[in-house]
Amino acid sequence: KTIREEFSGTKEKPSPLNPKDREALWKLWKSTDDAIWLHRKAVREEDYSAGKAHMTECTELATNGDPFEVHKKIKELRPWQRNAELAREQRDEIRKSLDHSWSAATARIEASRADRKQQHEQWTERSSNLLEDWEHKLEKMRDFRVKLEEQIARLNEMETGARTDEFADQVAGWRKEKEDKFADVDKNLVALVEKIDSVKKRLK
Numbered sequence: 001k002t003i004r005e006e007f008s009g010t011k012e013k014p015s016p017l018n019p020k021d022r023e024a025l026w027k028l029w030k031s032t033d034d035a036i037w038l039h040r041k042a043v044r045e046e047d048y049s050a051g052k053a054h055m056t057e058c059t060e061l062a063t064n065g066d067p068f069e070v071h072k073k074i075k076e077l078r079p080w081q082r083n084a085e086l087a088r089e090q091r092d093e094i095r096k097s098l099d100h101s102w103s104a105a106t107a108r109i110e111a112s113r114a115d116r117k118q119q120h121e122q123w124t125e126r127s128s129n130l131l132e133d134w135e136h137k138l139e140k141m142r143d144f145r146v147k148l149e150e151q152i153a154r155l156n157e158m159e160t161g162a163r164t165d166e167f168a169d170q171v172a173g174w175r176k177e178k179e180d181k182f183a184d185v186d187k188n189l190v191a192l193v194e195k196i197d198s199v200k201k202r203l204k
Contacts, residue, residue, distance in 0.1 A: 040085060047084040051094040054080075058101035067105035067112075074098050127199050134196050141189050148182045 054077055061070045081094065155175040162168035 043085040044087065044090075047086055048090050050080075051084065051086065051090065055094060055097040055101075058098055062101040062104040062108070067108040070101055070105035074102050124203060127203060131196060131199055131203075134192060138189070138192050138196065141185060141192065145182065145185050145189065148178055148185065152178045152182065 054073075058070055058073055061067075061073065077098065081091070081098075084091070086094070152175055155171055155178060159168050159171040159175060162171055
């Protein structure tokens with residue numbers, strides 16, 4: 001009404017334009033205003049369509065994709081949300097959908113962290129139990145190694161003091177068996193010590 005009065009004038013403030021010019025100017029202004037309105041309507045529809053695409057993408061990512069990508073995507077959309085040509089209800093719809101996707105992604109991230117923490121605690125418990133068994137086994141292997149050394153030393157003495165070559169050869173055979181077993185024990189000891197050290201470092 002105010003704009004119309006500006007063209008037509010009032011009793012207090014008559015228009016400087018004649019009726020024909022006023023009508024022509026009014027029609028020009030009206031067509032321009034209609035064109036602007038139609039342009040804004042087209043932009044709003046385009047932005048709303050883009051917003052729905054963003055909602056669908058974020059919902060899918062939050063449900064089945066990488067939840068960290070959801071957070072990254074929504075952060076990137078913040079400037080678009082502020083500047084998009086949208087009706088209030090459209091803006092609210094998009095905001096609520098993106099907020100829901102953000103929360104869903106956050107829940108998945110927290111669940112994943114909790115799961116990893118639980119798995120680590122279970123691994124720690126299993127590894128601690130294994131370490132106890134391995135260290136007990138290591139102690140037994142070292143005791144066995146000492147006994148083998150003593151047995152090999154006695155067999156060396158027996159071979160040196162043998163009264164016959166036949167018996168010396170027989171003792172040498174026994175000694176060779178003990179030496180082979182000693183080498184296996186040494187090899188297994190090294191492997192077990194490395195395994196224990198590796199697990200202990202990971203437990204720190």
